[in-house]
Amino acid sequence: MADVITYRDAVAEGIAREMRRDPSVVCLGEDIGAAEGVFKTTVGLLKEFGPDRVWDTPISEQAIVGAAMGAAMTGMRPVAEIMFSDFLACCYDYIANEIPKVRYMTGGQVTVPLVVRTANGGGLGFGAQHSQAVENWVFAVPGLKIAAPSTSDDVVGLMAAAIRSDDPVVFFEHKGLLATKGPPAAEGHVVELGRARTMRDGDDVTLVALASTVPVALDAAERLAGEGVSAEVIDLRCLVPLDVAAVLASLEKTSRLVVIEENPYQGGWGGTLVSVVADEGFDLLDAPIKRIAAACVPLPFADALEAQVIPGVDAVTERVLELAAY
Amino acid sequence: MTETTVRPASELDAHDVLALYEQMQLIRRTERAAHDLFMSGLVKGTTHLAAGQEAVAVGASAALRPDDYVFATYRGHHHAMARGATPEECLAELMSRATGLCRAKGGSMHLTKASSGMLGSYAIVGSHLPMAVGAAWSARLRGTEQVAVAFFGDGTTNIGAFHESLNLAAVWRLPVLFVCENNFYMEYTPIGAVTAVPHPAADRAGAHALPSEVIDGNDVLVVYDAVRRAAERARAGDGPTVIEAETYRHFGHSRADPATYRPADEVERWLDHDPLDIARDRLGALNVSDDAVEQADARARRVVDDAIEAAKNAPDADPAEAFTDVWADGGNAWRT
Incomplete structure (x- = not known):
């Protein structure tokens, strides 16, 4: 194992570790398969896990997150990518009205174990519609868990906890940190959600x-x-x-x-x-x-x-x- | 276990069709009760009643396997009951009782019976179509040959999630059925006034390379056969189908809406095309006696009368329920 790993590679590593241990983990999103993600955060996933577990989607944010929700309600653990967090606005119905509420409003009849991953934040000169830090958009809604790691090992540890969580998690990957490097996470590394x-x-x-x-x-x-x-x-x-x-x-x-x-x-x-x-x-x-x-x-x-x-x-x-x- | 083949409507016997009729009658009477209870102040908030649209839910449900998935809209009482929710559970939910289907946390617009595959009623128009696509995707991934059905109104066909869903389901060839209950009104506005094509769902299917069918949604056997064929195709791996079932609601859009925006002759025409009357004609053709039909009516009346009494006498929702079921562990803690 290398001495250091980039935050970017840690994202793919964190997802891959969970896909290896749990066959119900599947990924979907725009350009995540053959293209390996516009931020290269899904490198190697299609190659290792094949097209039955890594699905390229059209530019349809509602369908991506809504389908993840339907799959999560029926036995899968989907990991959906929304390319830029600004695009959460395109599927905000699912973030604000559907995913955080369905368990509650059905009296606990259903569970939604899914992760919505998204590249968040500015500093890279992408302008007003591709640079926002929008964790507050999600923080405004009770019923969602929110992770936003700052280091490579936390990316892996929090990704493990997020994917294993029976509650929905929005996972913010910071664009400005993707190239940063840190020590790789130990095997089986899990960071409990909600621990500073x-x-x-x-x-x-x-x-x-x-x-x-x-x-x-x-x-x-x-x-x-x-x-x-x-x-x-x-x-x-x-x-x-x-x-x-x-x-x-x-x-x-x-x-x-x-x-x-x-x-x-x-x-x-x-x-x-x-x-x-x-x-x-x-x-x-x-x-x-x-x-x-x-x-x-x-x-x-x-x-x-x-x-x-x-x-x-x-x-x-x-x-x-x-x-x-x- | 589950049936793998569903018989065509032509092979259903008198007993089968009488059961479908009785279920529709049960829904009709429950919806009437919901209306009366709302008007008398025992149901708060809102209701969107499906009286007149029973054949879509009952016909479709009968053509599905028990482990298939169903997603409905805020006008979804009939779908919950067609998938096994009892009138008592439904009325208790509407009346904010502890015994309600969702323990009084959902209300009229969110009836859900997950234990029998009815995965919810959703009150944001079109939101559940992607979910049905996801449930179908999940069925494919798990290799279960289940299908997922999204029921929705004509108004849904003009929202983005409808088109995103049809396209994704078509591209991935998923086992999902899109069943439009076209009752010709988007809330208070005629659907034709806000839609560029005459058949709001079926005419859009071609744009996503999907087959479609426009059917009489008030004939329970016509619905049954259309859904049976579409489900068979879906299970065989041949992808989604769009079914546009033409029907009509007997009440207004919601609450106490008298629906005066609908022309009297149109209302009369549709009341003469009542799904219960059509089913009675079907029963007559199968030599079911009037007496047997009246007995079915009496059974349905008794069940709903008992449900009203039970719901009225049930305890109110437990205040502690406000703070449960946010998280999968049952709790709601958002901080340390």
């Missing part, structure tokens, strides 16, 4: 991050250390279940909270997280809570403009220094 990971220990401030904002937070923490500020970095890894307990435990130590989100400030997931902290952890705080999120504008195309909208290391470092001085 402390990426760096610190005493002065807690930085809560998700997916692409995890490396941003880690870079900022390194700079902050040079300024004499010790930052703890927590990777949430999942939004549902949301590991509030891990955040509160960190605040026992640091008493200062900064949440770093790529989705827009308006309606972003951090709003829910900080509301729980304000409600249940107010006594732990020595300073106001800060949310650093994307600006509330559509994503622009040019690099120089996109960098204005999505929070980067400079902005995070600056805001944390202000807070540390409070």
Whole structure:
């Protein structure tokens, strides 16, 4: 086994591991078979598992996710790919009205063990309709679990948990992280859904991050250390279940909270997280809570403009220094 | 085990046809009860009644295997009952009782009987067609020779999910039946006023290289035979079929809608083409006595009367139910 594996290859590896252990796992999506995915996140799957388990679909997002739902209700564990997370809007009926509700509204008569995988986020200059971080779109709907890994081994471990989950999971793969490298996951590696990971220990401030904002937070923490500020970095890894307990435990130590989100400030997931902290952890705080999120504008195309909208290391470092001085 | 071949309608005997008639009568009476209970305030929210459209559900169901899958719309009481849900379970659900089919968490628009393959009634128009395609795909992958049937209204044929479903099912040659219950009204608007082709479902099938048939949806044996043939083709690996069953609802679109937008002569024509009357003629041709038909009517009346009483006397939904069944473990925890 190689010393390192890219996040991109970890996606295919994570799916392949589950397909090997469970014949009911099948994949469907646009260009996932012979083309091996537009992001090359399904490389090798068609070759290893054949056309009965890896299905190329037309550009029909409703049919893709709706068919995955029907298959999940009848004994399969489908893994559906929606190429860009922006396209979740094309099948949002299934995300908002069908998949999260059918178990509940039938009084528990059916179960929907499926995964919707999708490439999320910006920073690559794809413009307003192919760059959004839309985890908040999904977070708005009770009844879905949400994973958004930041490292290669978490991609594999969370993919295993997501595919094995009897509940529906939306799995965000960050486009900006696909080329990053990390240690490969051990055989049988599974990361339980809803367990945050402390990426760096610190005493002065807690930085809560998700997916692409995890490396941003880690870079900022390194700079902050040079300024004499010790930052703890927590990777949430999942939004549902949301590991509030891990955040509160960190605040026992640091008493200062900064949440770093790529989705827009308006309606972003951090709003829910900080509301729980304000409600249940107010006594732990020595300073106001800060949310650093994307600006509330559509994503622009040019690099120089996109960098204005999505929070980067400079902005995070600056805001944390202000807070540390409070 | 399940029957592998379904006999043609011409081979059904008097007993078989009387059973179909009785089931339609049971649905008719349950729908009437649902209407009366709604008007008297015992059913809250909304109802979309299928009185007049019973033959589609009963004829189709009789032509399917017990392990086949059925998906329906918010006008789906008849499909739930045709697949084995009892009038009592259905009325209790409509009346928010703990004994309801979905333990009062679904209501009129979401009747579901998963234990007999009736995988739900869906209230977003067209949403269940892709699901039926997926259930058919699953049957293919598991090698079970099951078929999946999506029942939908004429209004569904103008939404994207309809076309995505027909295309994908055709390309993958899946064992799925698309059965349109064309009752000629998209809610309050004549379907012809908003659709460019005269047969909203059947005329679109060709665009997806699918065979189609327009049938009398009020004749239970005609429906039975059409579904039987389509299911046979599907099981043989010959792919999907579109069936457009022309029918008519006796009540309005929903709730207390008096349906005054429908011309009186049209209503009269369709009331003269009532699926129960047509089935009675069929029974007469099979030499079933009026007495035997009246006994079937009496049985259906008794079952529905008892169902109304049982549902009225059943306990209300348990408040704790609001917080169960979100996740597969039965719970609802979204955070630590």
